[in-house]
Amino acid sequence: MSLAKPAMRGLLGKRLRFHLPIAFALPLVAAAAFKYGVTEPRKQAYANFYKQYDTTAEFNNIREAGVFESVRPTGK
Amino acid sequence: MFRAAVRLSVSGARSLTWTRLGCTAPLAQRCYSHGGKQETDDEFDARWVNYFNKADIDAWELRKGMNTLIGYDLVPEPKILDAALRACRRLDDLASAIRILEAVKDKSGPHKDIYPYLIQELRPTVDELGISTPEELGMDKL
Numbered sequence A: 001m002s003l004a005k006p007a008m009r010g011l012l013g014k015r016l017r018f019h020l021p022i023a024f025a026l027p028l029v030a031a032a033a034f035k036y037g038v039t040e041p042r043k044q045a046y047a048n049f050y051k052q053y054d055t056t057a058e059f060n061n062i063r064e065a066g067v068f069e070s071v072r073p074t075g076k
Numbered sequence B: 001m002f003r004a005a006v007r008l009s010v011s012g013a014r015s016l017t018w019t020r021l022g023c024t025a026p027l028a029q030r031c032y033s034h035g036g037k038q039e040t041d042d043e044f045d046a047r048w049v050n051y052f053n054k055a056d057i058d059a060w061e062l063r064k065g066m067n068t069l070i071g072y073d074l075v076p077e078p079k080i081l082d083a084a085l086r087a088c089r090r091l092d093d094l095a096s097a098i099r100i101l102e103a104v105k106d107k108s109g110p111h112k113d114i115y116p117y118l119i120q121e122l123r124p125t126v127d128e129l130g131i132s133t134p135e136e137l138g139m140d141k142l
Helices: A011-051 A055-064 B002-011 B041-053 B059-070 B078-089 B094-107 B112-130
Strands: none
Touching: B041 B059, B041 B078, B059 B078, B059 B094, B078 B094, B078 B112, B094 B112
């Protein structure tokens, strides 16, 4: 049984034509997935937190806890 | 082909339809001179058979030819390898003859069907010239 002639030319080219577009597409997809799956939700979480953050009320809470050196608790 | 790959990585763009500057798939290994007639596979093979068939080929030309040939994106045709093995015989270079067989096996990469085919086609030549294959010498094992 004699062997048939296999493909012998352009083997690397064929491999690159298949793998290089994937090699470029996959990192882009991964980056997009990370951006919209992780970083954007995190940024939104921070934005939402600080949207309803009352700085004055927080200041007074910390003041009453007595940990500031520049102001003393109101003693009320 | 390789210039297209370099362009692609430099630009960062990705495209599923590769523009290859007028090259077509069968002539994939010669893309950097545009304007002349493209060489066919048969012309390429004939050129290389001629190169190795030179009666007074010297050792440098043999090594240079093989190294250049191995650099292409192809596994050389049996007729080119036949001419190269006969050139080794004229130069009394058995080592290079066996090395050529090792080289084409390596060149086939993951395509394990190429080397057995080549040995099948080259068996008459290899027997005639008294060349042992790396397998026969146990040189294919580490």
